[in-house]
Amino acid sequence: MASRESSTNRALVRRVTRVPAEDVPDGYPFDVDADHALELVVERRRADGSETVRAFEAWPSGGHASSRLARVLDAVGEPAGSPGALDGERVVLESRDGAYRVDVDGTYALHEEATRAGVNTHALAELVVAAGALVGLFAFFLAWTPLERAAVPLAALAAVVLAASLGYDAWQTRDRAWTPHPLPWTAGGAVPVLNVAVAVAYLARKAVAVDDSADADRVWRDVLAGTVVAFAVGLALAAFDLTFPLGATVFAHAWALAPVAVFLDGRSARHEHAPKRAPWLAGAVVFGGAGALVYLLRTDGLQ
Incomplete structure (x- = not known):
């Protein structure tokens, strides 16, 4: 038997x-x-x-x-x-x-276990991305304070963490709504200041893909609007000695986010007529949030 x-x-x-x-x-x-x-x-x-x-x-x-x-x-x-x-x-x-x-039941259980593990891994990777972005922001903030010596090692740490976590999470993300290519996200995560903007863009895009894929193409309009607001707030805060470090941090990273958001919005399918990306991207690089504001007003971004 x-x-x-x-x-x-x-x-x-x-x-x-x-x-x-x-x-x-x-x-x-x-x-x-x-x-x-x-x-x-x-x-x-x-x-x-x-x-x-x-x-x-x-x-x-x-x-x-x-x-x-x-x-x-x-x-x-x-x-x-x-x-x-x-x-x-x-x-x-x-x-x-x-x-x-x-064994059908055993195979079901095996794949359910793998799915749960994948969800947990993704959640952890996203937390690491968010933590890396905060470290990058803090490093830039410290550069304008008496603790400026700590800024460089923290910025280097943020670059390593963001490059690794963005690349890993992009590599693991396989969704019908969005399957990112790991290499550009990894490269963007390795560049100080820009990497925080890239992390914000990545997390915003993934959140929409997971929660409401129908709004995926419109997410960049919201990111651009937030960039314009952050750019203005950062500029205002930087005008005062007491809030200058915070203002400079917000202002610089909003500037870095502007061309990232313009580039990704220009590639999206929400525009009835696709904007010419090169001049708008150049404007966002040169003028930051101001360029992003003009882009929103001159394209169908606010319709």
């Missing part, structure tokens, strides 16, 4: 092939009642390494929607009509009499 007991094993699907039912080995203990079968070549983990085994699923003749194969695909997050999508997926196997098939 011991040989009839089932056990579960994590495995990685290496190849997926549709084969005639005759190719299923005689004595295969799991039901494959169909004219064809889906053969899965999987790499199974073992205590002493790994081994390659085969598992079979019945290929439904009446459609995939209500079949066991559909449940297997759903367990890994793929649509019922795409059996080939199992290639490269992680699954859990159940074994009986030395033969294997996919």
Whole structure:
């Protein structure tokens, strides 16, 4: 009876092939009642390494929607009509009499666990991005105080943290609404002062993609409006000795954010007629928040 007991094993699907039912080995203990079968070549983990085994699923003749194969695909997050999508997926196997098939419930649990871990990892990475931005702001603030010697190491720390966290989070983000390219975000995160602006832009864009993807293209209008306000407030605060360090910090970073927001807004799909990015970007680089304000007024940004 011991040989009839089932056990579960994590495995990685290496190849997926549709084969005639005759190719299923005689004595295969799991039901494959169909004219064809889906053969899965999987790499199974073992205590002493790994081994390659085969598992079979019945290929439904009446459609995939209500079949066991559909449940297997759903367990890994793929649509019922795409059996080939199992290639490269992680699954859990159940074994009986030395033969294997996919354990649907175990595979569901495996992917739910991975999803929870991914969400936690993303949340942590976003917190690190936010913390890095705050460190960058604080470093710039200290540059205008008697503690200016601490500004350089803090700015360097912020650059390392932001480059690493932005790159990692962008690499991990795979969403139908937004899939960022890691390299430009990593590069932007490595440049002092600019990296804070890049972090703000990244977090704003991701928040909209996650919470309300319908407003994704309009997020840059809001970022630009906030940039203009911050630019003006920073300039006003910098006019007084007491608030000069704070004003200079807000003013400089609003200036850095202006061209970033103009560039990203110009690429968005919210404009009826796409603005010419080069002159507007140059204006934001030279004039900061003032250039961003003119951009908003002269494009359809306030409509």
